[in-house]
Amino acid sequence: MVAATQYKIGYADLEVVLALVRAGTLAQAGERLSLDASTVFRTVQRIEKGLAERLFERSRSGYVPSELARELAARAEQMEAQLEAARSAVQGSPEQVSGTVRISTTDTVLHGLVAPALLQLQTSHPLLTYELHTGNELANLTRRDADIAVRATKRPPQHLVGKHVGPIRVALFGPKQGGLASFDGDVAARARWVAPDDALPEHPSVLWRKKHFPKVAPAYRVNSILTVAELVGRGLGIGVLPLFLANRRCDLVQLSEVLDECQTELWLLTHMESKHLRRVAAVFSHLSRNLLLD
Structure with missing residues (x-):
């Protein structure tokens, strides 16, 4: 057994841990990383062996992260943000933002509010792309399968940060x-x-x-x-x-x-860890100004 203090965890390891924390399953983590599920499984096993500590508990519903896995994922998110900032710096124009932003909402809010706002965003940030998920649950954002959620609720989850857009009449x-x-x-x-x-x-x-x-x-x-x-x-x-x-x-x-x-309320929500990403911040800021209920 390799002692935990001797194992030098790298960014590639952190990427795998972050993907599995966000996705919850090997298959979905592999999809995020463009790897097959077996490769993700072997990588996690290697990391756990090197650290001499279990990072995930396996269950029927997926992989449940330990406290250490969550800490490693938080560090990976910070590195992700720094890497994104570095990439933006070499684009030549600091105002240009690129990357994919994943938005979760309902089909009603997507067609009635979000899509018109995103159309306006094409001009200022043409390099952004979007993954749009429609459903009536917040689980996908809670598990970090999305960067931003636009939801009708009177009580948004306390672990999310966001902006109250206004009343839905x-x-x-x-x-x-x-x-x-x-x-x-x-x-x-x-x-x-x-x-x-x-x-x-x-x-x-x-x-x-x-x-x-x-x-x-x-x-x-x-x-x-x-x-x-x-x-x-x-x-x-x-x-x-x-x-x-x-x-x-x-x-x-x-x-x-x-x-x-x-009457209910419309909220624009994200994770504290995601809000500092430039691509997420750009879209969040734009939506906060352009989701027009009246």
Whole structure:
């Protein structure tokens, strides 16, 4: 056994540890590093043998890092930031930022807010590329599979840093060609509803409808708010939608006042370790100024 004090850990070792801490599985870590899973596995084994200490606990769900692995990953992130700064310095223009930024959000927020903002960013930072993940969970950011998250929540996780963008206001909408000009209990009983009941059972719009119109059964159950907007716009029914999405469409008409019970908050979130990366900081700063809810 090689004594831990004799093992000289290098940046390549730290890259592997960081990738596995972020990804949680050999396959995903290998994908990040352009290596196969077996190579990542052998590298981790070699590092652990050299350090005479276990870095990861293997479980059915993946690889759980030890305190030492997390410390090594934090050091690797600092080196990653320094390396990125050095690369930027040789580009000739300090204002130019390059690299890939991974953004996690929902499809609704992506299409309604993030994509228009990224379009504006192409001019100032044309060398940036993006990986865009849509889903309703924060797990991918928590495990550092993303650099930035744009999320609707009233209570963002305490281990993340970010900016409160503003309130997400919603109202009931129908198709512009549907003939509805107002909404009441009788209309609710007759109307065909489009709602994300099964996919988002705790969504504020679902809870509001079940509270005020408990006998209504949606004619269309879908897996996202964006799909609600698409189906309502096509005349298939009525649905609760955020104003930032619905008011930019010409095929929808607002049927109700703003539903205060359904209001939530939009947050722009990242890790403290990621915020100092120039590529992440550039995108985070731009989004903080250009995510327009009204």
